[in-house]
Amino acid sequence: MSVADNAGSTTVNNRKGKQFGEQAMLMLEKFAALIFGSAIILAWQIIVPLSGLSEFILPTPLQIGQRVVTEYALLLRHAGVTTFEVLAGFGTSVVVGVPLALAIFYSKIVERAVYPILVAMQTIPKIVLAPLLVLYLGYGWAPKITLAFLISFFPIVISTVVGLQSLDKGYVNLVRSMGANEFETFFKLRLPAALPNVFGGFKVAISLAVIGAVIGEYIAADKGLGYLQLQANSQFDTTLNFATVVVISAIGVSLFSILSLLERKVSFRRDSAK
């Protein structure tokens, strides 16, 4: 704004300059991440050949991009496997986590029995369970889905509970004074009030589920992007290695974006009116 304020000297020019400057600032703000990201990739593309590093040590973004295109079918096949594991793990987390959160919220006994254990278990890095899961569940989908589930389950439960508990008692009294029963109180008040927290948990969870699935594939697998990456690694195919990183990231970003989109559909963010 201050830049825009200084632009132009006559009044007419000043107004136009200001409008233009403000618009430019707005555009800049909107695409800030895109511009910054592109700048980094561009720098990478320019600096790597100049520094004389071989593709084998550090491929350029262009080489990685080309590889993604040429290995399209291979990557897609393995991406399908990984995506399935992620979604199955995340889905299980939602299906188990949300009802458990409701039980914790509505029942003192369940809260006393389960909640402290859940919170304590959050401090265990679930990754260390991966070898055990392979031991018990074999080499198929099961250990990956289970790991994705275990790792994404806690944030969903905890953020849902926190969302439900943080509602001010005054609102409950308000709808009670209108004659609402608990069913109506839940759907008209508690659920919509908790949604921002619930979606916050979902978004953390989906990113963690990707980590869980890929780690599962690192431990023992014959398909999936984690497996493909280890293959590339053992063959010193650094470009393919990077290509899998790109695809895994793309999966994470896409799933996250889908959740954000869904959130915007069903939940009104407190600050979005500002």
Next chain:
Amino acid sequence: MNQNQTGLSDSIGANVRIDAVTKTYETREGPGVHALDRIDLDLASGSFVACVGPSGCGKSTLLSLMAGLFPPSEGEIRVDGSVVRKAHPKVGVVFQTDLLLYWRTVLDNIMLPLEIKRQDREQGRKRALDLLVQVGLEGFESKYPSELSGGMRQRVAICRALIQEPGLLLMDEPFGALDALTREKMITDLEKMWLRLGNTVLFITHGIDEAVFLADRVLVMSPRPGRVDLDLTVDMPRPRNWGAAHEDPVFNGYVRQIRRIFEAEGVL
């Protein structure tokens, strides 16, 4: 519009009868908090009754009981003859904070009671828009609460309480969170609105002048356990004028009378 309203004003106000109502809050240890002690009270149909009293004397407790949020420990409350056990369909409540749901538009906030009682939306919508005009918020129906000022939000909360045409309107320090200027405007507007609608009102406040200005009758409560120490009838013509009232010896006499009780009780 006005014809409709004046037509209602003869009949809408509910009769309230509070009969030996006591409330003791159970606490985990000890004898519990004795908040209200054998309150007997009749609110005449269509009267505006204000209630003042020191903090913690049980005003909100009385209001919650009348709203049916929880039952009294002893005694009973009747609105138009029927005992209040849970939320009574003839009662609307305005709380100290507006308690608007931020994810709902102004209109949808006002319609909330109708949704909960599964009443006709179209008719309700017309009434809601009508109420918005009356509180000076015409055209604000599709705004969100975050786009409104504190005073405007409380006006919406009042519309929400009035949408069901409640025979009894309960207000718990509705203007307590507002600045002095906004408060004054809200007080005068509330009187005008009540003169049109004619509901029975119980208005809890900390402001003695606010109570005297608005009410036909001011109940002054004692410190806990709450009892009614003084039942003061305010005899002044309506509509009243805030500025003029403060110059009026009759008005000031009432105010002084209430202050003197608080001073005697060591509240002031």
